[in-house]
Amino acid sequence: MARKQKLLAREDLENIGSLITIKGTNTCLGDLMHFDGHGTYDPNHGLVPVSKEEADTHNKLLDEARLNGLDRNCEVGQGSFFYFAGKSPDRKVTTFVGTVVSTDVRVKGQSITFVRKGKTFRGRLCKDADSFIFRRVA
Secondary structure, three states: OOOOOOOOOHHHEEOOOOOOEEOOOOOEOOOOEEEOOOEEEEOOOEEEOOOHHHHHHHHHHHHHHHHHHHHHHOOOOOEEEEEEEOOOOOOEEEOOOOOEEEOEEEEEOOEEEEEEOOEEEEEEOOOOOOEEEEEEOO
């Protein structure tokens, strides 16, 4: 039987107005989605007590941290996931909130290759999704 996850209360969160973390952990919230009249949602924790403005700030800082980590620490064989957008010649790889990761993008069949700051990454596109998992290859 699936265990029901406890909803996070505002007092469970730290650094509100910045990169929001869960108190007592070394974990930040994921990409936050705000729906007017329904609240803000985290993919792992569900509804979280965060305003639209706080979610926007968190998402911006989360993008900066991800890209900083990609640029400084990503070794060959490591990777994550991003999103593919655009049609040729305006192909690009973006984050969840649309921050451009790379415009140096090649697609051949379902294979996608992109370059960022001299590092080459490759992944596989799915037919029914714009997100894809990638690994650094060079």
